[in-house]
Amino acid sequence: MSGTDHRRGVLPEDHPQGPAIILVEPQLGMNIGTSARAMLNCGLTDLRIVNPRDGWPSEKAMQACSGALLVIENAQLFDTVEDAIADLNYVIATTARDRDMIKTVFKPEAAAAEIHKRNPGGQQNCGIMFGPERSGLDNNAISLCNAMLHVPLNPGFSSLNLAQAVLLVSHAWYAQLVEDVPPVELVSGETVPAKSRDVEHLMRHLEDELEASGFFASKEMQPTTMRNIRNMFGRMDITEQEVRTFHGIISTLSGRKTWKSSRD
Amino acid sequence: MSGTDHRRGVLPEDHPQGPAIILVEPQLGMNIGTSARAMLNCGLTDLRIVNPRDGWPSEKAMQACSGALLVIENAQLFDTVEDAIADLNYVIATTARDRDMIKTVFKPEAAAAEIHKRNPGGQQNCGIMFGPERSGLDNNAISLCNAMLHVPLNPGFSSLNLAQAVLLVSHAWYAQLVEDVPPVELVSGETVPAKSRDVEHLMRHLEDELEASGFFASKEMQPTTMRNIRNMFGRMDITEQEVRTFHGIISTLSGRKTWKSSRD
Numbered sequence: 313m314s315g316t317d318h319r320r321g322v323l324p325e326d327h328p329q330g331p332a333i334i335l336v337e338p339q340l341g342m343n344i345g346t347s348a349r350a351m352l353n354c355g356l357t358d359l360r361i362v363n364p365r366d367g368w369p370s371e372k373a374m375q376a377c378s379g380a381l382l383v384i385e386n387a388q389l390f391d392t393v394e395d396a397i398a399d400l401n402y403v404i405a406t407t408a409r410d411r412d413m414i415k416t417v418f419k420p421e422a423a424a425a426e427i428h429k430r431n432p433g434g435q436q437n438c439g440i441m442f443g444p445e446r447s448g449l450d451n452n453a454i455s456l457c458n459a460m461l462h463v464p465l466n467p468g469f470s471s472l473n474l475a476q477a478v479l480l481v482s483h484a485w486y487a488q489l490v491e492d493v494p495p496v497e498l499v500s501g502e503t504v505p506a507k508s509r510d511v512e513h514l515m516r517h518l519e520d521e522l523e524a525s526g527f528f529a530s531k532e533m534q535p536t537t538m539r540n541i542r543n544m545f546g547r548m549d550i551t552e553q554e555v556r557t558f559h560g561i562i563s564t565l566s567g568r569k570t571w572k573s574s575r576d
Numbered sequence: 577m578s579g580t581d582h583r584r585g586v587l588p589e590d591h592p593q594g595p596a597i598i599l600v601e602p603q604l605g606m607n608i609g610t611s612a613r614a615m616l617n618c619g620l621t622d623l624r625i626v627n628p629r630d631g632w633p634s635e636k637a638m639q640a641c642s643g644a645l646l647v648i649e650n651a652q653l654f655d656t657v658e659d660a661i662a663d664l665n666y667v668i669a670t671t672a673r674d675r676d677m678i679k680t681v682f683k684p685e686a687a688a689a690e691i692h693k694r695n696p697g698g699q700q701n702c703g704i705m706f707g708p709e710r711s712g713l714d715n716n717a718i719s720l721c722n723a724m725l726h727v728p729l730n731p732g733f734s735s736l737n738l739a740q741a742v743l744l745v746s747h748a749w750y751a752q753l754v755e756d757v758p759p760v761e762l763v764s765g766e767t768v769p770a771k772s773r774d775v776e777h778l779m780r781h782l783e784d785e786l787e788a789s790g791f792f793a794s795k796e797m798q799p800t801t802m803r804n805i806r807n808m809f810g811r812m813d814i815t816e817q818e819v820r821t822f823h824g825i826i827s828t829l830s831g832r833k834t835w836k837s838s839r840d
Contacts, residue, residue, distance in 0.1 A: 322733050323730065346737070354729065466586075
């Protein structure tokens, strides 16, 4: 389908900031390019790439993006998922399989509605995370997110190309943007969820103190236990004030007033 | 995203017949293959191809379909749009541009709802038509359809890959299938719209008689005039009984009781 109006800019001036798209360890540069195209089709421009298999920048991504250079050239590269989402307030993990995690599972439309609700006037930075083409997101990456997203597909043939997944999810956001969006709840100041980096910092504080106090029955089980804890906090939509409060709780309980992460 | 459940068949036994996907003069075999994959992702299997530029069958389509052989191997090839939709009762034309035609223009979700409404238990055969990658559907093809479909996209960057367009539209159908679909109006017997071939037959009857009676001011304007007439009938959702009635009207008015199309 053609029809781009070349007289207009790539995005209207009053275009709102949509969610970041985070591609974790994408394998093919071509898929990064076609994902960038799908994003710009839907008015999204914030592409973040974690540890792409074939390196970055990518000639193949440039070729496959069909002119979505605005997205490719401004893409940010990260070494870890944690870094990629550090400044985001709310992140949704896409997954094709059922995961043994207690998190909200959205369909694309519900995920889009949640993001629109959280980001009127740029209040909360949101993101949607996609895993490697072959395997999808691992449980550790998912545990860093606040909710999950599952695209309903024919269970007998559900393998979706990465860019196709990006398109379906991005388009759900765009379709609601251009609809007469129902009034959204405006949330203010203190009730904004904390940024991911602050929640992660809190988790490290907690883990250090739990470890120091012999909380974990075995070293092997520690990651699983922490993942479950992260999931709980993710569902909580913890605010900045609450993060500070929790640091205080941990410090008080552990008896160590000052804490410096052993993992930084 | 992965997650195909290989233990199950490609489609569940009670899977309903979804709309046909009609690709008119697709240019690239690869795009036919990726469209087939997108269809099967969404439980659609009826692929119809009109006059593909690079011929059929296509090795590139086979390679690009990622295992959606059920769709590729059963795809039907046609020489004309008319033939491809002859047995369909209701066809929606996808278009990226505004057309100077008086037809309903659906968004994907509304188009999907219309198809679900028309096809409970396979009552009406429906189809969704896509044009060539570069140019989209021409006005003649659109005039053979009952309604139009426009995917809302960033107007500054709205060029969508063919398979991406097929996916968005197919997925709107699938998403409503797996939702708790609201009760649909069951329509019965005589109120089913006529099949496309019967409507087209009527149009030819009408055009022959109009031509014979000097209706068209000029030969040049004849196609445009007929297109407008087809659009009117397309919006009408004419039933089989009404088609018969109209043939009778034309015959009566023209004074020729027997008519054999000069175009067959």
